[in-house]
Amino acid sequence: MPTYEYLCNECENSFEAVQSFTEAAIEQCPKCNGEVRKVYNNVGIVFKGSGFYKTDSRAKPATSSESKPEIKTEKKSEPKSKE
Numbered sequence: 001m002p003t004y005e006y007l008c009n010e011c012e013n014s015f016e017a018v019q020s021f022t023e024a025a026i027e028q029c030p031k032c033n034g035e036v037r038k039v040y041n042n043v044g045i046v047f048k049g050s051g052f053y054k055t056d057s058r059a060k061p062a063t064s065s066e067s068k069p070e071i072k073t074e075k076k077s078e079p080k081s082k083e
Contacts, residue, residue, distance in 0.1 A: 005041065010034030 007014050008029035019025055029036050
């Protein structure tokens with residue numbers, strides 16, 4: 001279940017609550033019974049397993065043992081005459 005952070009608008013009391021998605025948001029501060037609001041923060045995400053490394057999407061550097069790429073040139077075709 002997710003943990004939500006709340007902040008009281010009156011006494012600035014900060015607290016966390018573990019709630020399910022279907023539960024209603026907390027509206028009163030447990031300290032002063034004042035109105036509270038949810039605090040939204042950046043979420044840290046950690047990807048584990050293969051395929052999540054920053055080097056996976058980069059092109060592999062050429063090594064000296066590999067041959068140089070062949071340079072391709074295009075020949076212009078001659079215009080066809082109308083008969």
